[in-house]
Amino acid sequence: IVSDDSTGNGNGNGSDGGSSTQLWHTLAEGEADLLETYIAQFEEETDHDIAAEEVSELNEQLNTSLPVGEGPDIFTHAHDWVGPFEDRGWLYDVSDDLTIDIDETYTDTALEAATWQDGVYGLPYAAETVGLLYNRDLVDSPPETLDEMVEVMEDHHDPDDGQYGVAYPLADPYFASAWIHAFGGYLYDDEADELGHELDETIEGVELLVDSFWPYAAADPSYESQIAVFNDGNAPFVIVGPWEVSGFRDSGIDVGIARLPTVDGGDPSPYTGVQLWYFTQELEDGEALATSREFAEWYTTTDNVILSNADELGYIPVHADLSESDELSDEVAAFAENVSIGEVMPTSPKMERVWEPTRDALERILNGEEEARPAFEQAAEEIRAAWEENDL
């Protein structure tokens, strides 16, 4: 029932469709602008033609367009879709076509993220993780240890006055992962193919979250509320990614960036995401392959792109030569440090089923409905059931 006509026939006013390579993204405004200039630069340097489109709800769009052959040739997103998308046959293994030696070009973590079961499905260009941001007007120097941090939080916490110890969207497993991993626990281990929800170490991390952070946060764990608290200068700390930094600065907050504080008996280790240029199955039989590959290679290896990305957007380079470069700003360096202690998110399609039950469990725990262990045991159960249902 599927037509082969891959371009649609809208009375379009954007791209002229057809020949050019389709690129999709959901970047925020500033990021998108920069991308446009890179593409223009690329088109000028080479003879290629790339049509970049910002789509809404990228996941759904890809889900419905890739199977019918109407999807993009190349798109960008964090690396956690590699497993599931490949599993459905929507990605293109570019390993045989590449003209660069990826092993040498990218950091190990980045490479790990881009490959899945020996295939290379995308090229990495930035890493991303959470760090400790602090308000310099409220805290002189960032705490080294959790105990120090708790002390400061204790000082500042006064909800009746609208002051909070910390801003932390901690019901989200992505943000909570640093502490879940702190004592050796984990949610899902790619290599061993195991769930870590029931491990004592995992539970200990969760309990740390509940005991040491939650009491000092505003009662609404949603991302927006937490960010607002810090953004309005009502909390000394926030644990969040680099993308918020410029927003905070615009609001007049003097933001400092630091490594997550250490804790007795463990080290925080946040999930790290790696931004990739994904290659889709549309490349299978099209002439777009060359363009796409060339663009991705160019984008991920051109110094100027990597550095200005780092400069202007706080992207942490994953190019092996530049990841520890001196040219990086302090901010990027600080986040890079967090990346270095971080853990790459698993690529397996199984990971897709882990997030929601874990988030639900965290919410229940934070609401005081359930203790950490039973909640996580239940989550594990749900995840396993979901795996089974999907034959994973």
Place this chain on the structure above:
Amino acid sequence: MSLSTARKRGQELLDEQPFTRIDAGLLLVLPGLLLFLAFMVFPIGYLIWISFTDATHAGTVLSDESQFIGLENYYTLLSDGQFWNSLGITWLFVAISLLFKIIVSISIALVLTHSRVIGKRYMRAIILMPLGFPAIFMITIWRGMFSGARFGVFNQLLGTWNGFVHWIVAGIDTILFGITVSAPEILMADVPIGWLSERWMAFAAYATTEVWLAYPFMMIIIVSALQDVPDQLHDAAKVDGAGYLRRFVHVTLPSIKRPVVFASILTAASSFQQFLLPWVFNRGGPSRQNELLLVYGYREATNLQQYGMASAIMVTAILFIGAFMLIAVKKTDIAEGVNNE
């Protein structure tokens, strides 16, 4: 009544012309019907087909890779506790929000048609405007208002209320010096309330927002109906010795009953299919406890990549809503018109 005779006369007039004996009326309605069917029948049929297959992600559907597995999805569905929870919570949501919709809309309509209110027409015009805003937009705003943080709009409101109670109590204290009265717990709200993180609070938030989304439509219908109530009926009731409340019960309510029923059926049906609201608020949470039927189906399809199952859920939902509408329309005999008794 007058309405149906009007129709009869017209029918006679037009049908009995020699050259229109063949169902000319049918020719007029057919294009619309066919167009509608073209876009509705196939999708529903296709949906039913998918529900009999083991389709997983959208790809398996679109590239026809799925296998026919008969009623298996339905067996699984019926034995899934989550389904029954969804179904229950959906009906509860429909019932509770409908109840409040009716109460709120009637109250607003009464206020905004009251003879003592000056400028009521403008007020009604203003109140109508939210109908023009996209649902996704309003729902997102409401989610913001239900923030569980102390500084969330509703929590601040409660804070203000607590302050007010305190102030009163302190006032009483100073009047009755010597005796210390403490603020009664029962009057105070325990701020902050995690509106979206507790099951029934979240449910209440859903219902509140749903009421807000639906009241303008219901209100115009009620206002229209109220304006059709002859003043003389009220005069008659006054002379008969009825006060405001009794006039409301005996004159106003019966007169607006059918329009209200009509609006209720429509909004109840749309409540049943409410998707954006729970999805945006907390994805039917916390912990899927408030997962309305459509959210359940949608999650099954997009998050869990189980299209066959999702289709089974949607088909079931359509069956339920279809049955609901059929019964409602039959019972209230609304097909011919709202005032057709």
Place this chain on the structure above:
Amino acid sequence: MSLARAIGRKLRDDTLHALLAPYRAYDRGRTAIWQVRTGRRSVLDLAKTLFATCGAAALVVVLMFPIYWIFTASLSQGASLIQSDGVFADPATYNLDAYRWLLFESDFFFVDGEWGYPAIAYGTGGLIPIGIQFVGGEPGVLFNSLTVVIVTIITAMAMIIPGAYALSRRAFTGRTKLLYFYILFTQVGSGLSIATLIALLALFTNFGLTNNLIVLGIFYGAGAIPFNTWLLKTYMDNIPVSYEEAAIVDGASRFDVMREVILPLCKPGLAAITIFVWLAGWNEFIIAQTLLRPENYTLSVEVYSLATSGRFETPWTEFAAFAILFALPVALIYFFAQRYVESGLSFGGMEG
């Protein structure tokens, strides 16, 4: 075209009426004071009226709070909706940046906010060799939405009006069944679109109809048929047949009767359904998002994608400004057509 003229006249009268409202209020106030002073009206009576009016106004304010809140958000600094300092952002920071962005940077009106102007273009191909093209800037998302909505309205109206007339005035085989069917499907539609999303996609792909604004418009129009046909039918039922008979006796043909009598008398009903049909095409985004490619996005998809464009949060000021501008036409139509909508949804009789 007398219809257009009538609408114009109505609009002018309404606007004039609205503009004179302050004067009328002033006059009423003066009258009230005079009445109280000359003992024609008790103070208590006046107080009751004042109290009732203030109460009603307060009610309106409470109900409109979310709208007001979002409006202030569109003026505020920064990107967040929620303020941890209070419900509203600091008024000192209010600015119109978001609106400036909307006009001159976003794709709302023109791509990248580069305003063009329409010019007649020859030899544009297609059936008619003359078309309108924009010079100096490419038309933006708004034009996509308008295309869809116009198609929706034309399609729907072309189907609804004859259908409603037939259902109201004629007996034919299956009439009652059809009415049942229509009323049944009035509400099944909205949720159905989510339910049948994937099926729809398959259908559209199969015929190569995805990413086509015209087809999308027709689809919305089709979805709007049942409810609005039924609604218009109930409205037409209230128009006394004697008007039609008078016209026929006067020598009017079937078509004349429709154009000269039925349609003008249906104005409130038509106004109500036009708004509903408009909204069907204007606000829907789930299907539009699935069927359209980015270059053909409509405003509703755009506003949604704006809401989800941040990785974890929404750029609220811009989103709010966008949504307000997006909803404004409809909201204003509602405001001005309120009387029509009220009588369009009034199921009582109409005075003969």
Place this chain on the structure above:
Amino acid sequence: MAQIRLENLRKEYGREEIVAVDDLSLDIEDGEFVTVVGPSGCGKTTTLRMIAGLEQPTDGSVYIGDEDVTDVHAKNRDIAMVFQNYALYPHKTVYENMAFGLRMSTDLSESERRTRVEETAEMMDIDHLLEDTPDELSGGQKQRVALGRAIVREPDAFLFDEPLSNLDAKLRTSMRTEIQRIQNELDVTSVYVTHDQEEAMTMGDRIVILNNGELQQVGEPTEVYDNPVNEFVAGFIGSPSMNFFDVDVTTRGDRIVLGDPDSGFEFELSSEYVTDHADELEANQYTLGIRPENVNVVESAAEGVVKGTVEVVEPIGSDNYLYMDLAEDFIARVDSSIEPDVGERVALTFDESDIHLFEPETGIDVFATERDRTVVAA
């Protein structure tokens, strides 16, 4: 201008369940003003609508002029109709309302139409209202516009369906004369339906009385008033209604006495009367009818034919109505100088020439002429 002929017109609704009009034949002369009257539901409107072409007869034919128009569509019959509720198009101004028919059925130019409408409006004294819309008009003005709309078309015939029933009494009388004046002036064949017998009597050149879908009598108003063919017509025409008693016929020698033992009523017919009507007086039971204004109060009981108790005295200014206990709603209309007390017993009499005798079963007037009899039988 044309005559109208109805031939054996019949209209059924549903499956023969409701026979609204039953075998109606009628000839209306060119320029004649015919009023159709009868109780509610007797088929007046249906008849009119069949003439207009708004209703298809089940059987029979309609001729306008010499043409059989039974199957001609309403819009092609050159007929104007004035509806009970005026049916003025509420969205058009008075001018547009009046010009509409011209626009639809003639090919006059805009300016010709304007002239025609303005002339008519002037004639109807509504020229100052031309730019108003119907809802700005009073009842009487609406009525005038509705008339004007019909007149301006100069049709073959006017049809009126109770055009005055929504007006109040004063206005009704003045509009009545107005319509008559105009019809006189234009001399257009007109059929005027009303349920008000007084209206029918005063307006019509001839009056048609229907009951139960059947034609009862056609004739000039005075003729119908004086010689009703049956009890129905006798009771329907005239206000207050004719009084009816059941009487037995007793022969006393060569004289005939009509009497009712219950009420003590006794009326002796003169010998001339008996000889004149010998043929018809065959039965021995009749219903006697006498109009209220023909009942006289007499001083002495001897002169009276019957005595009765006065129940109510109703003054209507010029006369008094005496409600008597003689029969249900028995009324005597007497001069206003006669004012008996309520409860007083008075003697009544009446003139032999004023009585009507009806056959009790069929209701047919026993003295009705042969012609009338046929009509009833038809």
Place this chain on the structure above:
Amino acid sequence: MAQIRLENLRKEYGREEIVAVDDLSLDIEDGEFVTVVGPSGCGKTTTLRMIAGLEQPTDGSVYIGDEDVTDVHAKNRDIAMVFQNYALYPHKTVYENMAFGLRMSTDLSESERRTRVEETAEMMDIDHLLEDTPDELSGGQKQRVALGRAIVREPDAFLFDEPLSNLDAKLRTSMRTEIQRIQNELDVTSVYVTHDQEEAMTMGDRIVILNNGELQQVGEPTEVYDNPVNEFVAGFIGSPSMNFFDVDVTTRGDRIVLGDPDSGFEFELSSEYVTDHADELEANQYTLGIRPENVNVVESAAEGVVKGTVEVVEPIGSDNYLYMDLAEDFIARVDSSIEPDVGERVALTFDESDIHLFEPETGIDVFATERDRTVVAA
């Protein structure tokens, strides 16, 4: 049961712009049936609504019994009202409609209410309709139910606002007698508003005539008919209306002649008449009024006071109306045996005792008694 007293009642709408009722004082006796009549917009309904408490008077007071109820809410006045369009609760059955007032304003038990309603329904002959809803009823039945609903409450007073105006002529006359019968039986103070002077005349014990919100005359029907206090009342009461001419007064010796040079009208007053009314006949111009039924057609021109041309002859059965060209709408009501042709010139005369003379500017009857004069001036 109670008397009703209105004292200087005044009602303004808006800011003095519309004075609907102006300084109206009226005493209604216990058990009396008073009809209020006047042209449209004269303030009848407003007056009634002030009595009922549905409208707050701008000034003045309303007494029911001996109590000042001006500030008492409608629901607390023990009054029943019958509305023009019945105002039956459409969602209640006839029984519920009738029981509603009892339920609201008395504390009767369910079974007591049922008994009361059933008794009343039987009296009104609607007991078989008790379970129907209003839209299943005919106009007359609705009217009966509306009456029944008022009666069943046994209130202090009945108020009727044109209760019969939606019924057709036949039904109207029969309902009229019905209402009178019931009011007689129950003997409840009643105020009955109508714009139909015939209704007012036939029904009222006394009749109140309003014009422009002002009281014109109060009195028994015959009194008002025979002695209208001014030209308005004279013209309003009676149908067809009184005929009016403008006349000059000429003195010929000791006799006085009323004449109009234009129409050749000349009427000589007898010497007794002149002596009787010497005081009042001071001006030299009057409007002369004469009722149609007092105009007689005479054979010879010599006997007549005026000659005129017949424009229309309108038979109404018992009599004929002759429309004459003497004045606008000049009508003579003559016996039905007198049937002049249209265009014929006939001589007319009338009796000295039947004429009315009105002052041309004020319209006041020059012979009106002192009492009446006061009323008009008030």
